[in-house]
Amino acid sequence: MHHTVQLTESVHWIGVNDRKTRLFENLWPLENGIAYNSYLIDDDKVALIDTVEHSSAEEYIDKIQSIIGSERKVDYLVVNHMEPDHSGAIRALVNQYPEIRIVGNQKTFKILSAYYGLESNHYGVKKEEEIDLGHHTLKFIMTPWVHWPETMMTYEKTQKILFSGDAFGSFGSLDGGIFDDEINFDFYREEMRRYFSNIVGKYSNMVQKAFKKLEGIDINIVAATHGPVWRHDPNRVLSLYDQWSRFESEKGVVLIFGSMYGNTEKMADYIARRIAEKGIKNIRVRDASKTHLSHLINEVWRYRGVVLGSSAYNTQMVPTMEHLTNTLEHIGAKNHYLGIFGSFSWNGGGVKKLTEFAEKTDWEMVAEPVEAQGVADQQTFEQCDQLAQAMADKLNQME
Ligand SMILES: Cc1cc2nc3c(=O)[nH]c(=O)nc-3n(C[C@H](O)[C@H](O)[C@H](O)COP(=O)(O)O)c2cc1C
Ligand SMILES: [Fe+2]
Ligand SMILES: [Fe+2]
Structure with missing residues (x-):
């Protein structure tokens, strides 16, 4: 039985910590570990947002079942980003839930078939398209090159949650504290800038373009694929990423x-x-x-x-x-x-x-x-x- 972490009554954090991997992308040191964040929306339809790295797939499916039980099925898996740190459990999910619909864009599916040979279950979405889960509605925002060509963000309209993928993410495992109001940010500020500069910084102009697309969208929670979930002060992480992607320094x-x-x-x-x-x-x-x-x-x-x-x-x-x-x-x-x-x-x-x-x-x-x-x-x-x-x-x- 897992103790689940809730962003709201029906939105759960089902991420995992990785304290074993020494180098992220086999390049960047992980002295403080990293978290692969995934989320589950428990509505009339069940939706997952991104998965986790493949070595945690079993633990991941256990977490899903501890919330929805072993009888209910997962209806949708939204793939905001295909990098293996997030797509690594897709095959295990499809084995567990053969009818699951994999939500992505044309570029997502090209990489999905190249990596995992998955040619079916595709549910293609275009920009601004919506999926109704019952009480929650997902809307898709195309944000290419933050960090790969297929990257997109998913906005949950009812609770105003932005599932932002790698954008607004950080190195550093989530050591007990998962939400921004539960952590000492001094530690994550360093790990977040290091993550930004090492992984996303090259695509700074695309981060700025993503900000343009987010204009006018009301955001209560920023839920990225790495690092803390921002429910208390989401503007803090947004403004740091804005500064860094505009090359503003101290x-x-x-x-x-x-x-x-x-x-x-x-x-x-x-x-x-x-x-x-x-x-x-x-x-x-x-x-x-x-x-x-x-x-x-x-x-x-x-x-x-x-x-x-x-x-x-x-x-x-x-x-x-x-x-x-x-x-x-x-x-x-x-x-x-x-x-x-x-x-x-x-x-x-x-x-x-x-x-x-x-x-x-x-x-x-x-x-x-x-x-x-x-x-x-x-x-x-x-x-x-x-x-x-x-x-x-x-x-x-x-x-
Ligand atoms: C392996 C090696 C290669 C060197 N190649 C050059 C060179 O191509 N041109 C040069 O002017 N000095 C060269 N030097 C000399 C050093 O640059 C010089 O001694 C310098 O003062 C060393 O400064 P450092 O103590 O900060 O390394 C080389 C020294 C070593 C050990
Ligand atoms: Fe990535
Ligand atoms: Fe990532």
Whole structure:
């Protein structure tokens, strides 16, 4: 017997926590786990919104039966998103409920058949189309590329619940608290930004388009596929996602360096100290060879100021910095103040490659690149002073 969690009298959270998987998408660290949220609407017709990852399928079906019993059938499964973290239990569901109608759009069904060979049970919906469950009505909002081409949101009109898919989601398992009024948000703010920046951030303009489609829709509860359910203050999560997808960041700076023997690291510490002396309090210094890319991207998204350092490594940047800058370019991070620096011994490479990165972004370079030959000398430290001063000036102009 499961203890069920209710969003309203007839809408249940039937998600699961995953504390075993080390890397989400086999890429992004899950030190704090993740939740795969699914929902059940217990009406004249029974509807599920998304499923869970396949290894929890049995527990998932148990949860469904603990609510509707073993005799009643599930009428609809709404598939807002086909990524396997949500579609993983579809096959088990179809085995359990062979008549279930799988609700999706044309793109959903293409992926459904490609992944699971499921060619039947399809119930295609178009934008703004509705399904009446008895006392609840589901309406579908097409929000492509948040996070895949087929992604859509489902709005329950009677109780004003937005089942938003990955949008408004977060890393971090749900450790007892499931609703926003039951948790300490300090933890989820970090995990939510990290999730946004790592997974959804590349599609920021599509998130903005999704917001346009949500205009005028009254939302009481935001129920995403990961992270807390927002019933107390749904505007909080909506406004954070709005800020992040508009590339609005905080007053502060992250300095990230790649350094083999410490010459570049010393410059990072020096610049950070100088910025602190100018009154900037949010400063983080990170070694790209130690801190995972996932956390670096999160901090770049967080702070307006970004200072990147690399020594020369076989005419290139240090590989971890190359990975970072390639990824930042790929996800199209925008709206930063930038400083670059590094160290070399013969023909250089690190600062040269960082400069090429800088030219490809629209980030504002606040000062000339600083490059030391070997250990930074007095003149190089003076150039570091100028970089620090320029960065602090820019940041201090923010309100
Ligand atoms: C494996 C390796 C490759 C290097 N490749 C270059 C290079 O291509 N060009 C250059 O000018 N210096 C190169 N260097 C020298 C370093 O960039 C230089 O010693 C620098 O001061 C190291 O700074 P760090 O202590 O921050 O790593 C290389 C050093 C190592 C160990
Ligand atoms: Fe996804
Ligand atoms: Fe997801």
